Amino acid sequence: xxxxxxxxxxxxxxxxxxxxxxxxxxxxxxxxxxxxxxxxxxxxxxxxxxxxxxxxxxxxxxxxxxxxxxxxxxxxxxxxxxxxxxxxxxxxxxxxxxxxxxxxxxxxxxxxxxxxxxxxxxxxxxxxxxxxxxxxxxxxxxxxxxxxxxxxxxxxxxxxxxxxxxxxxxxxxxxxxxxxxxxxxxxxxxxxxxxxxxxxxxxxxxxxxxxxxxxxxxxxxxxxxxxxxxxxxxxxxxxxxxxxxxxxxxxxxxxxxxxxxxxxxxxxxxxxxxxxxxxxxxxxxxxxxxxxxxxxxxxxxxxxxxxxxxxxxxxxxxxxxxxxxxxxxxxxxxxxxxxxxxxxxxxxxxxxxxxxxxxxxxxxxxxxxxxxxxxxxxxxxxxxxxxxxxxxxxxxxxxxxxxxxxxxxxxxxxxxxxxxxxxxxxxxxxxxxxxxxxxxxxxxxxxx
Amino acid sequence: xxxxxxxxxxxxxxxxxxxxxxxxxxxxxxxxxxxxxxxxxxxxxxxxxxxxxxxxxxxxxxxxxxxxxxxxxxxxxxxxxxxxxxxxxxxxxxxxxxxxxxxxxxxxxxxxxxxxxxxxxxxxxxxxxxxxxxxxxxxxxxxxxxxxxxxxxxxxxxxxxxxxxxxxxxxxxxxxxxxxxxxxxxxxxxxxxxxxxxxxxxxxxxxxxxxxxxxxxxxxxxxxxxxxxxxxxxxxxxxxxxxxxxxxxxxxxxxxxxxxxxxxxxxxxxxxxxxxxxxxxxxxxxxxxxxxxxxxxxxxxxxxxxxxxxxxxxxxxxxxxxxxxxxxxxxxxxxxxxxxxxxxxxxxxxxxxxxxxxxxxxxxxxxxxxxxxxxxxxxxxxxxxxxxxxxxxxxxxxxxxxxxxxxxxxxxxxxxxxxxxxxxxxxxxxxxxxxxxxxx
Numbered sequence: 050x051x052x053x054x055x056x057x058x059x060x061x062x063x064x065x066x067x068x069x070x071x072x073x074x075x076x077x078x079x080x081x082x083x084x085x086x087x088x089x090x091x092x093x094x095x096x097x098x099x100x101x102x103x104x105x106x107x108x109x110x111x112x113x114x115x116x117x118x119x120x121x122x123x124x125x126x127x128x129x130x131x132x133x134x135x136x137x138x139x140x141x142x143x144x145x146x147x148x149x150x151x152x153x154x155x156x157x158x159x160x161x162x163x164x165x166x167x168x169x170x171x172x173x174x175x176x177x178x179x180x181x182x183x184x185x186x187x188x189x190x191x192x193x194x195x196x197x198x199x200x201x202x203x204x205x206x207x208x209x210x211x212x213x214x215x216x217x218x219x220x221x222x223x224x225x226x227x228x229x230x231x232x233x234x235x236x237x238x239x240x241x242x243x244x245x246x247x248x249x250x251x252x253x254x255x256x257x258x259x260x261x262x263x264x265x266x267x268x269x270x271x272x273x274x275x276x277x278x279x280x281x282x283x284x285x286x287x288x289x290x291x292x293x294x295x296x297x298x299x300x301x302x303x304x305x306x307x308x309x310x311x312x313x314x315x316x317x318x319x320x321x322x323x324x325x326x327x328x329x330x331x332x333x334x335x336x337x338x339x340x341x342x343x344x345x346x347x348x349x350x351x352x353x354x355x356x357x358x359x360x361x362x363x364x365x366x367x368x369x370x371x372x373x374x375x376x377x378x379x380x381x382x383x384x385x386x387x388x389x390x391x392x393x394x395x396x397x398x399x400x401x402x403x404x405x406x407x408x409x410x411x412x413x414x415x416x417x418x419x420x421x422x423x424x425x426x427x428x429x430x431x432x433x434x435x436x437x438x439x440x441x442x443x444x445x446x447x448x449x450x451x452x453x454x455x456x457x458x459x460x461x462x463x464x465x466x467x468x469x470x471x472x473x474x475x476x477x478x479x480x481x482x483x484x485x486x487x488x489x490x491x492x493x494x495x496x497x
Numbered sequence: 498x499x500x501x502x503x504x505x506x507x508x509x510x511x512x513x514x515x516x517x518x519x520x521x522x523x524x525x526x527x528x529x530x531x532x533x534x535x536x537x538x539x540x541x542x543x544x545x546x547x548x549x550x551x552x553x554x555x556x557x558x559x560x561x562x563x564x565x566x567x568x569x570x571x572x573x574x575x576x577x578x579x580x581x582x583x584x585x586x587x588x589x590x591x592x593x594x595x596x597x598x599x600x601x602x603x604x605x606x607x608x609x610x611x612x613x614x615x616x617x618x619x620x621x622x623x624x625x626x627x628x629x630x631x632x633x634x635x636x637x638x639x640x641x642x643x644x645x646x647x648x649x650x651x652x653x654x655x656x657x658x659x660x661x662x663x664x665x666x667x668x669x670x671x672x673x674x675x676x677x678x679x680x681x682x683x684x685x686x687x688x689x690x691x692x693x694x695x696x697x698x699x700x701x702x703x704x705x706x707x708x709x710x711x712x713x714x715x716x717x718x719x720x721x722x723x724x725x726x727x728x729x730x731x732x733x734x735x736x737x738x739x740x741x742x743x744x745x746x747x748x749x750x751x752x753x754x755x756x757x758x759x760x761x762x763x764x765x766x767x768x769x770x771x772x773x774x775x776x777x778x779x780x781x782x783x784x785x786x787x788x789x790x791x792x793x794x795x796x797x798x799x800x801x802x803x804x805x806x807x808x809x810x811x812x813x814x815x816x817x818x819x820x821x822x823x824x825x826x827x828x829x830x831x832x833x834x835x836x837x838x839x840x841x842x843x844x845x846x847x848x849x850x851x852x853x854x855x856x857x858x859x860x861x862x863x864x865x866x867x868x869x870x871x872x873x874x875x876x877x878x879x880x881x882x883x884x885x886x887x888x889x890x891x892x893x894x895x896x897x898x899x900x901x902x903x904x905x906x907x908x909x910x911x912x913x914x915x916x917x918x919x920x921x922x923x924x925x926x927x928x929x930x931x932x933x934x935x936x937x
Contacts, residue, residue, distance in 0.1 A: 110584075135584075144575075146809040146856035149802050150706045156863055157803030266590045349867070353799040357792030363589040364597030364821045368807040368814020370586040371579075375807020375814065382803045417586035424596055428788075 110135040112413060114259060117190045117197035121283065124188045124199065126180050126259065128412050133176055136373055136411060140171040143374045154385055154392075158378045166381055167374055170404055176412070179405040182227060190259065191283065193276040196268075199259035200252035201226075202284065205234040207246035211493055212286040214250040214277055218295020218319075219358075219419055220380040221476055222258050223251050224406045228482035233489065244497055245490045252280060254296065256418030258409055268422070270296070270430040274303035278310060287311045290493055294318035294477055296422060299431045305438040314439035314465070316492045318477040318485075319448065322433050322456040336453040343450050351386065351449065354379070358423035366417025376416055377407045387475035389447020397447070397473075397480045433460055441466035441492035445481065447474030466492045552852060554699060557630045557637025561723060564628045564639060566620045566699065568851050573616060576812055576850060580611040583813045594824060598817045606820055607813050609839050616851070619844040622667055630699065631723060633716040636708070639699035640692035641666075642724065645674040650686035651932055652726040654717055657691075658735020659797075659858055660819040661915055662698050664844045666691045668921035673928065684936055685929040692720065694736065696857030698848055703857070709864045710739040711747065718749030727751050730932055734758040734916055736861055739868070745875040754878035754904060756931045758916040758924070760891040761872030762899040775892035782889035783870060790825065790888070793818070797859035798866045805856020815855055816846045826914035828886035836919050872899065880905030880931035884920070886913030905931035 110132040115122070148160040186201050201223060204210070213233070217225050226249075232239035233247040253260040255268045255276075277300060281289050288311050293301040298319040305315045323344055325337070333341060357365050369376045381394070381403065388397035395403075410416060440461040444451050446469055454467045468488060473481035477488075552572065555562070588600045626641045641663055644650070653673070657665050666689075672679035673687040693700040695708045695716075717740065721729050728751050733741035738759040745755045767780060796804050808815045820833075820842060827836035849855060862868070870889075879900040883890050885908070893906055907927060912920035916927075 144810050144853065146802065146805045146853060147702045148704070149805075149856060149860065150703055150708075151802065156860065157800035158806060159802070160806075163806055262587045264588070264590050350799050353792075353796035353804075356795040357804075360789055360792040361597035361821060363586070363599070364817045366586040367598070367603060367817040368804075368811045371583050371813045372807050372810035374810045378803050378806045382800060414584065414586060417589075421590070421596065 114197060114261065115190065117192035117261070119192050119283075121189045121191045121202075124190045124259065126183050126188070128176065128180065132412055136408075137171055139373050140167055143167060143372075145374075154382070158382050158385070163374070163378055163381070166377060166400070166404075169400055170373075170377065170407075174401065174404045174408070176405075176408050178401075179224070179408065183223075186227075186230065188259075191280070193279050193283075194272065196255050196263055196276070197261035198252050198255070198276065198280060199223075200250055200280065201230070202248075202250050203230050203234050204248045205246040207236075207243050209244065209497070210234070210246035210248045211497060212248040212250065212281065212284075212289035213489070213493075214252065214281055214289065214291045214301075215478070216252065216277070216291070216293035216297030216300045217254065217257070218293065218297045218299075219257075219422065220383050220406065220410065221295060221297075221479070222406050222409050223253055224402065224409060225476055225479040226251050229478050229486050229489075232482070232486040236490070239486070241486075241490055245494070247489070247493075248286070250281065250284065250286075252277065254300070254419070254422060256421055257415055258413055262415070262418035263421070266425070268425055270299045270422075270426045271303045271307065273300050274307055274309065277304055278307070278312065281309075281311060288313050290314050290316065290496065292316040292318075292489065294475065296426075296431070299426065302434055302436060303430065305436045305440065306434050308438060312438065314441065314493065314496050315436075316441040316443070316466075316489060318443050318445060318488075319450065319475070320440075320442045320444075320452060320457055320460070321431065322452045322460050323450070324433060325452070325456055326433070326459040334453070334455070337455065340450065340452045340456070347449060354383070355423055355427055358420035359427040360424065362417055362420035362424045365420055369416030370414055373411050376411050377404075379416070380407050380410060384476070387449050388480050389445070389472055389474035398476060402479060435460055435462070437462045439463040439465050439496070442468070443477070443485075443488040443492070444469045445473035445475070445477045445484075446471050447480070448477075449475060465495065554637060554701065555630065557632040557701065559632055559723075561629045561631045561642075564630045564699065565624045566628070568616065568620065572851055576847075577611055579812050580607055583607065583811070585813075594821070598821050598824070603813065603817050603820065606839065606842070607816055610812075610816065610843050610846075614840065614843045614847070616847050618840075619664070619847065622844075623663075626667075626670065628699075631720070633719050633723075634712065635705075636695050636703050636716070637701040638692050638695065638716065638720065639663075640690055640720065641670065642691075643670050643674045643689045645686040645688050647676075647683050647686035649684075649936070650674070650688045651936065652688040652690065652721065652724075652729035653928070653932075654690040654692065654721060654729065654731045655917070656717070656731070656733035656737030656740045657694065657697070658733070658737045658739075659697075659861060660822050660845065660849065661735060661737075661918065662845050662848050663691050663693050664841070664848060665915055665918040669917045669925050669928075672921070672925040676929070679925070681925075681929055684933070687928070687932075688726070690721065690724065692717065694740070694858070694861060696860055697854055698852055702854070703860075706864070708861070710736070710743040713740045714743035714747050715749070717744060718747065718752065721749075721751060728753050728937075730754045730756065730935065732756040732758075732928065735914065736865075739865065742872045742875065745877045745879065746873065748877055752877065754880065754932065754935050755875075756880040756882070756905070756928060758882050758884060758927075759887055759914070760879075760881045760883075760896055760899075761870045762891045762895040763870035763872075764895060764898070765871055773892065773894055775890070776894060779889045779892050779895075786888050793822070794862060794868075797862035798868070799863070801859035801863050802856055805859050808855030809853055812850050815850050816843075818855070819846050819849060823915070826886065826888060827919050828884070828911055828913040836913065837915070841918065874899055874901065876901045878902040878904040878935070880927075881907075882916065882924075882927040882931070883908040884912035884914070884916045885909060888914060904934060 190197050190199050215226050233249050236245040256262045291301040291304050298317045301315045302321050384394040390396040457464050478485040589596045630637050630639050655666050670689050673689050676685035696702045731741045731744045738757045741755045824833040829836040917924040
């Protein structure tokens with residue numbers, strides 16, 4: 050249990066933390082100006098509200114998030130030690146299934162790989178390191194459409210920085226973007242130029258991470274897109290870009306479809322061009338056929354997780370909420386299947402990064418609430434939507450779906466950038482942070 | 498000593514079984530020299546300090562070896578400890594079962610499981626029946642084998658599905674073997690064989706690929722032969738219907754007819770127009786199942802090990818995974834307990850949990866993909882009972898096109914996917930009526 054510090058302390062510490070990160074952040078003056086612009090009277094008076102464990106002895110492993118208001122309230126992550134002890138206890142008493150009849154990944158995570166990951170998680174992984182990297186960044190929560198939304202918000206020192214909202218998907222999280230924040234906000238320290246700077250906003254989807262879990266149905270992708278537009282307005286941004294892959298591409302696409310006020314362009318690393326446009330008179334070309342085959346393989350062999358999450362997220366959630374091993378495998382399988390690797394996901398994403406993401410899901414008990422986005426939207430809103438706002442696309446060739454440009458042309462009337470990146474997969478920013486940053490710089494060069 | 502106990506157990510069961518003489522004769526027929534010398538082999542617990550206790554099944558041989566269920570106390574203690582320390586997700590944001598088992602419902606069921614449920618009662622019910630294990634095609638298969646006292650009883654092999662188990666059939670075994678004590682005539686008697694599918698219950702978990710319904714069907718044919726049955730019938734629903742349908746295709750020597758309570762009679766190509774009302778209803782129901790109810794199916798068919806790893810570690814997860822299907826597929830009035838009691842559901846759920854079969858049972862979906870409702874034409878005599886709350890109700894018109902010898906057809910007023918479990922009396926009546934014409 051930690052107690053909020055005094056206002057003065059927390060404000061100072063907060064600003065210190067901002068300037069303590071490797072990337073130079075906004076000056077105190079800029080910060081205060083932004084706060085004023087956002088008309089958040091409470092923003093500077095709000096102390097940091099650390100996560101507290103709920104009181105009773107029995108429940109001291111449960112994380113309780115501070116309630117939010119329309120103010121933008123600084124936030125830090127400090128998971129109660131009891132929750133970490135509970136995790137280790139569960140990992141130590143895991144009951145494993147039999148090894149089964151497959152030695153490869155064709156039936157899911159092979160037992161030996163599962164046991165190796167869990168052993169590392171239990172004996173060597175350090176959540177406090179992940180927490181420190183989060184707390185080195187300015188984090189906030191604010192209430193939008195009735196729901197507390199967590200986000201990282203790092204402003205560039207460059208006056209003309211382009212604001213951008215980066216949206217993760219499932220089973221990703223804000224962890225995906227941690228390595229790209231510095232290069233985006235501070236290009237001159239990372240091989241770029243001042244006019245490549247971004248102000249970066251990285252929210253957690255509703256039901257994910259330290260955002261609230263919706264207690265009512267209806268948080269579909271278009272509603273999330275609306276909330277993001279409201280967030281950018283609240284932060285005082287009147288012209289900005291949006292970026293995403295996976296469900297984040299869905300949210301970004303809906304923002305564009307809704308022509309969110311101030312949204313100038315979007316960048317997608319998973320263009321939502323499925324189901325594909327109808328075939329031309331001569332039939333689909335070879336590259337189109339190959340993308341169709343990817344969709345076919347996904348439907349027949351790769352979408353079990355989506356099917357159960359889209360139909361019975363609650364049932365699935367019981368096993369994953371109770372078993373960190375189950376939660377880990379549910380996600381680890383996707384790191385293996387969707388990242389650019391030759392069999393071992395650690396070739397593409399470090400084990401620590403995978404576990405940062407997995408641990409975030411576990412500690413926030415978000416298996417069920419994150420799966421519900423599929424129930425809300427997978428069949429209804431996560432499908433090809435023609436967009437007339439400017440769209441940029443980067444295809445990371447190691448992703449499980451690498452559609453041809455012609456489908457982009459048929460879907461986006463202002464497709465101003467399309468590039469195929471030879472390395473990297475579904476978790477582009479996590480797997481290839483430098484290439485990801487290069488793609489955003491190139492995409493948005495002409496939007497400056 | 499063990500032999501005597503074994504026979505006592507047999508004769509101690511309520512249902513009259515084969516006389517000792519018949520039993521010994523049967524053993525001689527199947528040439529199993531070890532049969533009578535093998536005593537019941539209780540399951541052992543393999544324990545390390547912190548790890549959950551593992552059940553170790555006795556190695557099966559080509560002999561038919563008596564078997565009894567005694568789950569070690571450590572496994573039950575471990576279950577209770579896990580239930581007591583369950584961590585729950587947040588409550589579903591809907592007021593019904595549309596997103597899965599509601600939090601309040603699963604908490605109520607698992608509270609009962611932890612506090613009031615008695616696995617030893619279920620064990621006693623199993624151990625009151627003659628149980629065996631024998632190796633078939635390299636895998637130890639567990640089965641209940643209850644013989645009728647009536648000489649001309651018709652041997653029948655009943656096959657469960659997922660998430661069912663041998664527990665589905667417990668209430669029908671005695672009426673089938675002993676009809677005169679259960680409202681039937683001597684001519685209604687059956688010798689009953691109830692195996693657990695490979696990877697389920699106290700059958701072994703296959704360590705090699707290839708255990709699809711055809712291979713299981715062949716193993717069942719070998720089992721019936723090993724038990725000395727020269728003329729027999731087969732019955733099943735769910736995957737049991739898959740296995741039984743495969744038996745219908747294979748037509749092993751001795752198989753006289755099959756009965757299905759879920760018939761896979763869809764045509765290869767469903768006509769786009771001209772469907773009868775029954776056909777349209779079946780197509781609609783199958784489509785709803787495919788789009789809204791088959792998540793578990795696709796996951797188990799593609800990544801059984803991943804989902805199995807979660808369910809192996811969480812009894813709450815395992816319970817919810819199964820409970821949802823009892824709710825979805827039984828004929829109830831809104832409360833699933835109007836179809837199945839908590840004890841019945843937990844007998845089945847506990848069996849999956851204690852035998853750690855979440856992954857191994859899910860693999861039957863992986864082995865049989867792509868599974869369809871097109872079971873294919875069968876020329877052996879087929880009987881079908883359609884229970885109204887089945888996932889889809891098979892239309893008679895399609896059954897007549899699929900089965901050249903449709904010997905029996907009935908559409909019942911009550912019951913669902915777990916026909917024998919939900920409606921044991923009606924299920925028994927169906928089997929008696931279906932096979933009455935096959936008696937010799």
